[in-house]
Amino acid sequence: MSFDKKIAVLTSGGDAPGMNAAIRAVVRKGIYHDLKVYGVYHGFEGLINGEIQEMQLGSVADIVHRGGTILKTARCPEMYEEAGQKKAAQQLLDKGINALVVIGGDGSFRGALALAKNGIRVFGIPGTIDNDITGTDLTIGFDTAVNTVVEAVSKIRDTATSHERAFIVEVMGRNCGAIALRSGLAIGAESILLPEVPFDLQEISDKLLRGFRRGKNHSIIIVAEGAGNIWEIAEKLKEYSGFDNRVTILGHIQRGGSPSAFDSFLGALMGGKAIEVFLEGKSEVMISFSNNDVIAKPLKTAFEPKEPFNYKLYDLASELAI
Numbered sequence: 001m002s003f004d005k006k007i008a009v010l011t012s013g014g015d016a017p018g019m020n021a022a023i024r025a026v027v028r029k030g031i032y033h034d035l036k037v038y039g040v041y042h043g044f045e046g047l048i049n050g051e052i053q054e055m056q057l058g059s060v061a062d063i064v065h066r067g068g069t070i071l072k073t074a075r076c077p078e079m080y081e082e083a084g085q086k087k088a089a090q091q092l093l094d095k096g097i098n099a100l101v102v103i104g105g106d107g108s109f110r111g112a113l114a115l116a117k118n119g120i121r122v123f124g125i126p127g128t129i130d131n132d133i134t135g136t137d138l139t140i141g142f143d144t145a146v147n148t149v150v151e152a153v154s155k156i157r158d159t160a161t162s163h164e165r166a167f168i169v170e171v172m173g174r175n176c177g178a179i180a181l182r183s184g185l186a187i188g189a190e191s192i193l194l195p196e197v198p199f200d201l202q203e204i205s206d207k208l209l210r211g212f213r214r215g216k217n218h219s220i221i222i223v224a225e226g227a228g229n230i231w232e233i234a235e236k237l238k239e240y241s242g243f244d245n246r247v248t249i250l251g252h253i254q255r256g257g258s259p260s261a262f263d264s265f266l267g268a269l270m271g272g273k274a275i276e277v278f279l280e281g282k283s284e285v286m287i288s289f290s291n292n293d294v295i296a297k298p299l300k301t302a303f304e305p306k307e308p309f310n311y312k313l314y315d316l317a318s319e320l321a322i
């Protein structure tokens with residue numbers, strides 16, 4: 001079978017709910033169009049080690065509703081080195097494959113670009129709960145993670161109200177406050193701390209006290225992990241306000257669980273689009289969700305400078321939490 005009839009797919013970096021729906025779409029649409037589709041296990045690490053298996057229609061049965069990734073994932077330092085990149089490309093070429101769909105974040109897209117330099121046609125599908133990839137309005141997994149945060153905070157709220165306490169809740173986002181901002185706005189957090197926006201803990205503490213004096217019986221402060229050390233933030237707030245608080249770190253529960261309907265839907269659309277652009281003969285493409293549509297853009301778009309932080313949502317959240 002010729003090169004133009006074969007394509008592989010892998011997941012890389014942090015897993016995200018909805019990745020399975022994207023894998024399923026790549027496999028099923030590929031087979032529908034008479035392609036041989038291969039799954040690469042354990043991300044780029046598995047690729048370097050030749051963990052490549054042909055997928056059948058049944059390989060992706062009963063997975064759309066499951067979190068995680070059936071192909072497993074890994075972070076792979078070897079892919080930063082030229083030797084690793086060449087080895088990874090060669091593993092595909094040896095099997096007569098010269099096309100690869102990479103589902104992951106921008107680090108994974110960098111790996112894809114390196115493979116393109118070694119003769120592989122590459123297609124990037126943005127999959128990360130962080131929603132931090134330039135060139136797409138949304139990434140697979142973000143919606144589910146936000147829903148997970150909202151559900152968890154509504155439970156925290158019950159105990160916070162009973163004890164009339166402030167809770168400082170840490171959500172994921174090492175470099176990006178997208179989860180914190182969207183979930184904070186959705187749950188009506190009193191304050192939202194993001195890596196993108198400087199904050200003043202004295203002001204936040206004053207606001208906390210104003211709220212309690214006005215009769216509020218609980219307070220929720222959402223902190224993105226990249227905004228600072230949660231324990232130091234909590235300690236300072238206690239010191240400034242004289243008010244007891246509790247810390248909850250939501251951690252990796254945000255990466256797990258069944259995908260939301262939207263993430264399964266987005267996974268299906270993006271996986272399908274990747275096969276569509278493969279059949280059109282394109283390469284170095286990223287699949288993007290832009291203006292409510294799934295479109296193809298040059299993969300290098302993901303490495304363009306980030307757009308300046310959009311204060312609209314942040315300001316609204318502040319206005320609603322007076």
Ligand code: F6P
Binds near residue numbers: 014173225
């Ligand atoms: O998936 C993205 C992300 O969740 C970040 O928000 C977080 O900092 C990081 O991955 C942690 O991932 P790991 O524990 O797998 O290194």
